[in-house]
Amino acid sequence: MKILAVSDRVLDKLYHGHARHTLPDIDLLIGCGDLPFYYLDFLTSAFDAPLVYVHGNHDHGPQYGDDGRVWSEVRGGVNIHGKVVARRGLILAGLEGSMRYKAYSDYMYTEREMRLVVAQLVPRLLWNRQRLGRALDILVTHSPPFGVHDRSDLPHTGFKVFLSFLRLFKPRYHLHGHIHIYRQDEVTRTQVDETTVINVYPYHVLQLD
Template structure:
């Protein structure tokens, strides 16, 4: 199964009339943040494939719409805030938001979790301390344990915006990675951690790193992952 991951930049190879010729065999698309929703919409409408995304620390025009829409669903159900839910649907552009969630793509036998945002550096939107990010992970634990019991593994892919600390990250406060991502990989052993946030300016920049049982990939611009499907 081929998975197309996009992040941080509207790649001219993707944002092109030839997208279907280049990526027509892709079955799933993932968005690792810092991209406009309209770009996701173009990809979905062009390839007619499901797209799952998280937000980064930029391009947050629609961020509050998704957060408000989620709260309306969780608190009172679909009938309590129709305006919010309509906005959520209207602004989704055919994509599915998986921030702070663990989802199973049943038809692809794929277990994915999404953790958006970056390490806090100026108290901006969708920025988190290490403690806050760890709390987000702990809320996922019941579903991860269910996955382990039901499917024999916790997770296949952890989709993040920021990088793990010491893997592909930079030393400036904005681009420093999360230590808690290392803990997550140690504990729950996803096959892949796919992130954005770290721009690649040279062909010599490292894109793929093996960390114990997890392959960490910087998906800046776009990355085409040839994924071997699981049995359950």
Template sequence: MPPEGCDCIEDRLVTFKGLRILGLGGSYRYSPGEHQYTERQMRWRIAKQKPKLWMKGGVDLLVTHAPAYKLGDGEDLCHRGFESFVSFLDHYRPSYMLHGHQHLNYGRNERVRQYKDTTLINGFGYYLLHI
């Protein structure tokens, strides 16, 4: 049963109080199981959002489980980020990307970083973002 008081944004572009938010969950495929995707599968999930992104005029906040490749990800396959997220950031230039999957208590201590026009935030534990 999903948590009460919230909406699932998985594979959806929603607008809340004028903020355009896109949700893409899942991690890089490293073993059999659910919620793991190959690079090709993630590119396809993003491609399916293009009509909505065009109609809404883009996106302000990208919310993902995994980080973008080489932008806060890990060295091992389990914690690898998606290259397709980097392409997404280059093309759509959202103001923010909020991701998880990288536990800061495992030596990954950079919570906030900048990539071009996008502020990338590792939401491990919690993070208050004032917009």
């Protein structure tokens, strides 16, 4: 199983007709937010793979593509915010957006607001654990957990509830975006208990056994 996760930045390396030759054998696409819908749509076609995604804090709709088309959502993709889904034998859950730093935004949350969204996932995850022996394989978010890959300013502060989530449900991976990387020595992969947290900005290929 080979997963291509993307976030926050359109890459010429992927946004061209030979993308499938650059990164062959991609089985699943994961969008971690703040990417144009037309770009995600292109990736689903270029790699001929299913897409799941969450919105970032800068996402908005409708969006306008390079050809003038209006995009209200990603055609061929599934928005998994607040959902638990199965794809390619994996169990995934998604949580969109960032910490709220404006009075109103569709994709910003206070810590309390995010806790309420997370609470809606709990019954399905407990059911998975009882029936399947595991609650979740991959958590997909835009923002990182608090204190892991995040920044000190409010817009880039991670959510504390994500830490509780990881310790309770123990997914193998937590993939996030939102935190832009400008230096090669910045940490993008951190272990939190049994979960490997990865900042996928601007893309990351994850190979699963």
